[in-house]
Amino acid sequence: MSASRHEALNTSTQPRxxxxxxxxxxxxxxxxxxxxxxxxxxxxxxxQLKSAKLEKSAQQSTHTLRYENG
Known part of the structure; x- marks a missing residue:
């Protein structure tokens, strides 16, 4: 899954x-x-069941980029 979003620098307002x-x-x-x-x-x-194996893996990452002064 991938997701992204914009946030205003001033957290009390919506991004414009x-x-x-x-x-x-x-x-x-x-x-x-x-x-x-x-x-x-x-x-x-x-x-007859001889063997059973379960392998699981997970990766997660986040990145934050800050843009200022246009």
Whole structure:
């Protein structure tokens, strides 16, 4: 999953993203989140469970960029 958002530098106001120079002052945050899992099940000749293995992994990262003075 990936997500991003703009925030105003002044947290009491909404970000203003237009063509004015003042609107180019903002914080841009990105989030990356990835998870996966693998299952391996093996049986012997008599259809009895021989082994089972579960592997899981997860990676997460965030980045914050601050733009000031247009």
């Amino acid at each position: 993203l237009d063509t004015t120079k003042e609107s180019q002052n903002y914080v841009y945050k990105t989030i990356q989140d990835h998870a996966s899992s693998t299952v391996d099940v093996q049986f012997d000749n008599h259809q």
